[in-house]
Amino acid sequence: MLKLSESSISLFSNAVYLLVVKRLLFILFVITGFGANAQMLDSTRNKAFDNLQLEAKWFGGFLWAHSPTVMYLQRAHTQAAELTVSKPVSGLKPWHLFYKNSVVGVSLIHYRLGYNDVLGNATGLYTFNRFNLVGNRGTHLRFGMGVGVGYLSKVFNKDDNHKNVTIGSHINALVNFQLLFEQCLTPRLFFNAGVGITHFSNGAFKTPNLGLNLPAVTAGLLYRFQPAPVVNRYQRNEFDINKQLIFSVIATIGRKQIYPPDGYSYMVNGLMFNITKQVGYKSGLTLTIEAFNDRSIRALMNYTDPNVNPKYFQTVRPGIAFGYDVWLGKLSFLFQAGVYPYTYYKGDGRIYSRLALRYSLPYGLLANFSLKSHFAKADCFEFGIGYTLFNRQRVMRLL
Numbered sequence: 001m002l003k004l005s006e007s008s009i010s011l012f013s014n015a016v017y018l019l020v021v022k023r024l025l026f027i028l029f030v031i032t033g034f035g036a037n038a039q040m041l042d043s044t045r046n047k048a049f050d051n052l053q054l055e056a057k058w059f060g061g062f063l064w065a066h067s068p069t070v071m072y073l074q075r076a077h078t079q080a081a082e083l084t085v086s087k088p089v090s091g092l093k094p095w096h097l098f099y100k101n102s103v104v105g106v107s108l109i110h111y112r113l114g115y116n117d118v119l120g121n122a123t124g125l126y127t128f129n130r131f132n133l134v135g136n137r138g139t140h141l142r143f144g145m146g147v148g149v150g151y152l153s154k155v156f157n158k159d160d161n162h163k164n165v166t167i168g169s170h171i172n173a174l175v176n177f178q179l180l181f182e183q184c185l186t187p188r189l190f191f192n193a194g195v196g197i198t199h200f201s202n203g204a205f206k207t208p209n210l211g212l213n214l215p216a217v218t219a220g221l222l223y224r225f226q227p228a229p230v231v232n233r234y235q236r237n238e239f240d241i242n243k244q245l246i247f248s249v250i251a252t253i254g255r256k257q258i259y260p261p262d263g264y265s266y267m268v269n270g271l272m273f274n275i276t277k278q279v280g281y282k283s284g285l286t287l288t289i290e291a292f293n294d295r296s297i298r299a300l301m302n303y304t305d306p307n308v309n310p311k312y313f314q315t316v317r318p319g320i321a322f323g324y325d326v327w328l329g330k331l332s333f334l335f336q337a338g339v340y341p342y343t344y345y346k347g348d349g350r351i352y353s354r355l356a357l358r359y360s361l362p363y364g365l366l367a368n369f370s371l372k373s374h375f376a377k378a379d380c381f382e383f384g385i386g387y388t389l390f391n392r393q394r395v396m397r398l399l
Contacts, residue, residue: 061216120154203381250386266296
């Protein structure tokens with residue numbers, strides 16, 4: 001029987017991957033041709049395609065070894081192909097006024113992780129908002145933030161894949177950040193290039209969970225169907241900056257596993273008291289005073305020293321965090337860094353961080369989804385519900 005060498009298999013895999021990327025670009029050029037003809041028939045245009053954009057993009061990068069135990073997994077450069085459907089903000093919602101020329105959309109991305117036998121491939125679907133930093137109709141510099149879900153084809157298995165110490169579950173959260181330069185080539189065709197990073201993690205829901213961090217350079221083409229003028233229904237002078245402090249309380253719950261892999265899962269509860277101050281039409285500063293009841297701490301301490309029997313108060317951690325809010329109407333992105341003033345268990349250090357999504361519900365209620373981590377290591381996902389105290393109106397009265 002004919003046996004193929006690893007180099008032959010790698011060359012064949014690269015050829016197939018390049019063929020897929022070329023096909024995506026070919027499809028985009030074909031659509032461009034049809035779009036040019038469709039422009040001549042403006043009277044019969046489909047209004048459903050107004051402002052709609054289609055984008056094909058290539059990513060080339062590497063696996064970031066944020067932990068020494070990940071370094072041996074850096075076998076080859078990572079590559080990805082991404083297909084995106086997006087739309088510039090329409091101006092129909094009040095928050096669009098403060099983010100002129102920004103873009104919202106959804107992306108499907110497929111990653112080759114550079115070590116197929118151990119890491120396999122990753123596929124993700126995420127929604128995003130690309131904020132326009134500077135630029136005009138022809139040239140833009142954009143910063144994009146996206147969150148979604150990812151599927152990893154190969155994960156840790158103690159029997160046949162024990163080398164994969166990064167991920168223990170097939171389903172993971174996906175976070176993507178991009179800084180893109182966009183240049184108009186024709187009235188409807190744009191070229192973009194930039195840098196970005198994609199992160200896959202299950203929030204320690206299942207160990208191991210060092211996570212995958214994938215920095216990359218990007219290049220792509222974007223085609224805009226039937227561009228329509230942006231509608232601006234609101235004026236800036238209709239909104240006043242809220243000078244009042246906004247107080248809210250949020251209760252959270254999460255679940256995490258600790259080492260060794262395939263071990264027990266432990267509940268994590270939290271209670272946050274937030275003080276938010278608006279600093280502009282689009283953002284605010286938030287101070288959080290909180291406490292965590294992490295039931296895994298007792299198990300970690302007993303694992304280190306079986307003679308240790310910590311009391312209940314020794315497994316509760318108080319925390320103080322300070323962060324920056326980005327508001328998009330009812331939705332807000334919160335970036336926080338915090339410190340434990342007191343922690344009996346010091347295995348995680350004293351510093352933690354949080355990336356949170358919060359959504360304003362009727363009657364002053366809040367929904368919270370966040371990822372808490374210690375440096376680059378995820379600690380747990382936090383699901384929560386909260387209530388805005390005293391001042392139930394949203395910061396810019398956009399509800």
